[in-house]
Amino acid sequence: MANPTQGRNIQTDSTKDRVYLDHNATTPLHPEVRSRLLEWADDWGNPSSIHQEGRGPKARMREARDSIAKILGAHPLELIFTAGGSESNNLVLKSIQTFANEPKRHILLSSLEHPSLKRAAEAMARAGFDVELIRAHRSGVIDLEDLEAKLRPGQTALVSVMLANNETGVIQPLSEIVRMAKAAGARVHTDAVQALGKVPVNVRDLGVDYASFAGHKFYALKGAGVLYVAKGAPLEPLIYGGGQERHRRGGTENVLAIASLGYMASKAGEITERAAEMARLRDRFEAEVLSSIADVSINGAGEKRLPSTSSLLIPGTDGETMLMALDMEGFAVSTGAACSSGSPEPSPVLLAMGLTRAEAQCSLRVGVGWGTTDSDIDRFVLTLKKVVDRLRGLKGYKVGQLKRPEESSCLT
Ligand SMILES: Cc1ncc(COP(=O)(O)O)c(C=O)c1O
Numbered sequence: 001m002a003n004p005t006q007g008r009n010i011q012t013d014s015t016k017d018r019v020y021l022d023h024n025a026t027t028p029l030h031p032e033v034r035s036r037l038l039e040w041a042d043d044w045g046n047p048s049s050i051h052q053e054g055r056g057p058k059a060r061m062r063e064a065r066d067s068i069a070k071i072l073g074a075h076p077l078e079l080i081f082t083a084g085g086s087e088s089n090n091l092v093l094k095s096i097q098t099f100a101n102e103p104k105r106h107i108l109l110s111s112l113e114h115p116s117l118k119r120a121a122e123a124m125a126r127a128g129f130d131v132e133l134i135r136a137h138r139s140g141v142i143d144l145e146d147l148e149a150k151l152r153p154g155q156t157a158l159v160s161v162m163l164a165n166n167e168t169g170v171i172q173p174l175s176e177i178v179r180m181a182k183a184a185g186a187r188v189h190t191d192a193v194q195a196l197g198k199v200p201v202n203v204r205d206l207g208v209d210y211a212s213f214a215g216h217k218f219y220a221l222k223g224a225g226v227l228y229v230a231k232g233a234p235l236e237p238l239i240y241g242g243g244q245e246r247h248r249r250g251g252t253e254n255v256l257a258i259a260s261l262g263y264m265a266s267k268a269g270e271i272t273e274r275a276a277e278m279a280r281l282r283d284r285f286e287a288e289v290l291s292s293i294a295d296v297s298i299n300g301a302g303e304k305r306l307p308s309t310s311s312l313l314i315p316g317t318d319g320e321t322m323l324m325a326l327d328m329e330g331f332a333v334s335t336g337a338a339c340s341s342g343s344p345e346p347s348p349v350l351l352a353m354g355l356t357r358a359e360a361q362c363s364l365r366v367g368v369g370w371g372t373t374d375s376d377i378d379r380f381v382l383t384l385k386k387v388v389d390r391l392r393g394l395k396g397y398k399v400g401q402l403k404r405p406e407e408s409s410c411l412t
Contacts, residue, residue, distance in 0.1 A: 017330060018330050018331070018332060019330060019331045019332070019372075019376045019379060019380055020332045020369070020371070020372075021331060021332060021333050021366045021367055021368060021369075021372065021376070021380060022332045022333055022334045022365075022367055023217075023308060023367040023368065023369035023372075024166050024167070024169075024194060024217070024308070024309055024334070024365060024367040025334055025367070026216045026217065026222070027216065027217055027218060027219045027369055027370070028219065028369075028371065029219060029220070029221065029260075030219035030220070030263075030264060030267075030370075032263070033219060033220060033221070033260045033263055033264065036259075036260075036263065037221075037256065037260070040060060040255070040256050040259040040260070041256055042056075043056035043057040043059075043060050043255060043259075044057070045057050046252055047060075047061050047252070047253055047255055048242065048243075048244060048252065057253075057255040060255055060258070060259045060262075061081070061253060061255060061258055061259075062076075063259075063262055064258045064259055064261060064262020064263070064265070065079055065081075065262070066262075067262045067263070067265040067266040068213075068226055068261065068262055068265040070265070071201075071265045071266075071268060071271075072201060072202065072203050072211070072213075072228060072265075073202035073203055073204040073205060074203050074204065074228050075231065077231075077246070078203075078228055078229055078230060078231055079226050079227070079228055079229075080226065080227045080229060080235075080245045080248050080249050081224060081225070081226060081245060081249065081253055081254075081258050082224075082225040082226065082227055082249060083223055083224070083225060083254065084214045084215070084216065084222070084223065084224070084225035085114070085116065085191065085193035085212050085213065085214035085217070085225050086114075086116035086225075087225055087227075087238065088191075088193075088212035088213065088214070088225045088226065088227035089114065089116040089117045089120060089189075089191055089212050090116060090120045090238060091227050091235070091237075091238050091249070092158070092160070092189045092210045092212070092227065092235075093107075093117060093120035093121055093123075093124060093158075093160070093189075094120060094123070094124070094236070094238055095234065095235050095236040096124060096129065096157050096158055097124065097127060097129075097236070098234075098236040099157075099234035099235075099236065100129075100157035100158070103154070103155050104154070104155055104156070104157040105128065105129050105130055105155070105157065106129070106130045106131075106132070106152050106155045106156045106157060107121060107124055107129050107130070107131045107132070107156070107157060107158050107160070108131075108132050108133075108134055108147065108150055108151065108156055108158070108159045108160070108181075108186070109121055109131070109132075109133060109134065109158075109159070109160040109161070110133065110134045110136065110142045110160070110161045110162065110172070111133040111134060111135060111136050111142075111352035112136050112140070112142065112162060112165050112349050112352055112353070113160065113161075113162055113191065114162065114166060114191055114193070117160055117162075117191060118348075121160075129157075132150050133352075134146050134147045134150060134161070135352075136352050136353050136354070137353070137354070138353055138354045138355075139170070139300060139302065139303050139353075140165060140168040140170035140299060140300035140303055140353050141170060141172060141173065141303055142161060142172055142173075142177070144173065144176060144177070144180070147159070147177065147180060147181075148180060151180060151181065151184040151186065152184065153183075153184040153185055154184070154185050156181070156184050156185070156186040157186060157187065158186060158187050158188070158189060159177065159181040159186045159187070159188050159189070160188070160189040160190070160191070161174065161177050161188075161190060162190060162191040162192070162193075162194070163190045163191065163192040163194070163195040163199075163201065163206075163211075164192070164194045164195040164198070164199065164305075164306045165194065165300075165349060166193070166194045166349070167299075167309075167311055167347055167349040167350065167365055168299045168300035168305065168309065168311040168349065168350075168353070169194070169300060169305040169306035169308065169309025169310070169311070170300040170303045170304070170305050171195070171199065171303070171304040171305060171306065172190075174190060174206050174208070175206065175207065178206065178207040178208060179207075182207070187209040187210070187233060188207070188208045188209050188210070189208065189209065189210035189211070189212070190206065190208045190210070190211050190212070191211075191212045192211045192212060192213055193212055193213060193214045193217055193225075194217060194306060194309075195306065196213050196214075196217065196218050197217070197218040197219070197264065197271055197274075197275075198275055198278070198306045198307055198308055199275065199306060199307070203228050203230070208228075208230070209229070209230045209233040210227060210228060210229055210230070210233060211227070211228040212225065212226070212227055212228075213225055213226040213227075213228070214226075215257060215258075215260060215261035215264070218261065218264050218265075219264050219370065220257065220260035220261040220263070220264045221256060221257040221260040221261070222257065223254045223257040224254055224257035224258045224260065224261045226261070229248070235248055237249055237250060239251055274370045275307050276307070277370075278307040278308045278368050278369070278370070278372070279307035279308075281368045281372050281373075281374070281377055282307055282308055282309070282310060282368050284374070284377060285310060285366065285368065285377045285380070285381065286298055286301075286310055288377070288381045289310075289312065289381055289384065292381060292385050293314065293384065293385050293388050294399040294400070295314075295315050295316070295399055295400060295401075296312055296313065296314050296315075297312075297313045298310060298311065298312060298313070299311035299312070299313055299350065299353065299355070299363065308367050308368050308369065309365070309366070309367050310365070310366045310367075311350070311363055311364075311365050311366075312363060312364045312365075312366065313355070313359055313362060313363050314362050314363070314364060314388055315359075315362055315397070315401070316362070316388070316391065316392040316395055316397030316401065317362045317387075317388055317391045317392065317397075318361060318362060318391065319335035319361055319362055319363055319364055320335055320361075321391060322335075322364055322384075322387055322388070322391065323335050323364070325387045325390075325391075326383065326384065326387055329383045329387070330383075331379075331380055331383060331384075333364055333365060333366050333367075334364075334365045334367070335347070335363065335364060335365065346360030346361045346363075347360050347363065350363055366380075
């Protein structure tokens with residue numbers, strides 16, 4: 001099939017000699033966003049001002065809110081602009097403190113969540129809440145039986161499960177989760193940061209009370225995120241201020257970043273087209289890797305996944321070493337969440353799925369994006385094979401050696 005987006009590579013000039021395959025960490029700016037930044041920046045007034053200088057930015061914010069509400073199936077007033085995914089996640093978790101009446105002091109979140117939720121939940125635990133994690137299957141899907149067993153009707157205040165995982169791309173059965181949580185009287189939050197722009201996200205259809213989003217995973221500027229709060233769902237601000245966002249998030253808004261996110265949300269047609277193209281490239285990439293490099297498997301294979309993400313388990317290697325070798329060859333990939341890179345610890349997500357430390361340590365995350373081309377994939381597969389062969393040679397790895405990887409390190 002011809003690539004309908006070929007020739008519309010959205011990477012910036014400074015990155016053209018590089019192949020960026022880490023779109024789960026962040027995305028480059030869409031060129032149409034980049035070309036409009038100065039125009040938007042000219043609306044420099046304070047959107048809360050009622051004089052003329054305030055009207056332009058206020059209109060930009062309204063336009064952005066309307067576009068985002070439309071793409072999410074929400075009412076514009078159900079959206080709160082934040083600084084990004086982490087703030088949106090913290091805002092929900094920390095709100096629990098003020099709205100969960102006794103005896104609703106129980107919080108359930110999946111073991112696959114982003115640190116911004118896990119750390120916020122730990123803070124809630126220190127504040128006296130009872131926090132439990134929902135187990136995940138090896139497939140990367142959460143264990144619904146565990147959820148059922150852990151739900152406490154009338155006591156569970158919140159269930160939080162991400163829509164799509166940042167490391168494996170596995171999509172969670174959210175409708176089922178919402179049905180179970182609601183039956184127990186709990187509110188439901190989903191972290192949809194990775195899903196936006198890759199799969200359709202309709203908050204009303206999902207039936208959640210809260211959902212988090214971030215612009216920088218969606219070809220917009222960093223510094224703008226959204227929290228969807230369903231009408232009637234309680235919320236307490238993290239930041240108190242001058243009444244912005246209907247008193248739910250104080251502080252003068254990041255109009256420029258919000259405008260960029262709103263602009264991206266208005267591109268529904270391109271989103272659908274790009275998602276299909278990413279799926280084609282991702283499938284081709286996985287088929288080529290599996291056929292050209294022995295003993296590789298894909299974490300979450302067979303499950304519903306984002307069209308963009310591959311989590312590879314490559315025995316006989318080491319994720320950090322591969323990442324650095326590939327970087328020197330001109331390719332940007334990741335061993336896991338960007339926020340934990342630099343840490344020698346294996347990915348908590350992969351460990352939560354039941355991978356051994358050794359397996360998690362030889363995993364690599366590859367995320368295609370709107371700028372990825374067939375030629376990027378061809379070059380990457382060739383280089384990856386070269387790097388893997390070299391590493392395996394150094395370690396004396398024999399193909400088929402790791403029949404039981406749990407018994408040895410991926411490097412030995
Ligand atoms: C699933 C998920 N949630 C939340 C975040 C945090 O978003 P932000 O970097 O905008 O704070 C990320 C970023 O990696 C993510 O992947």
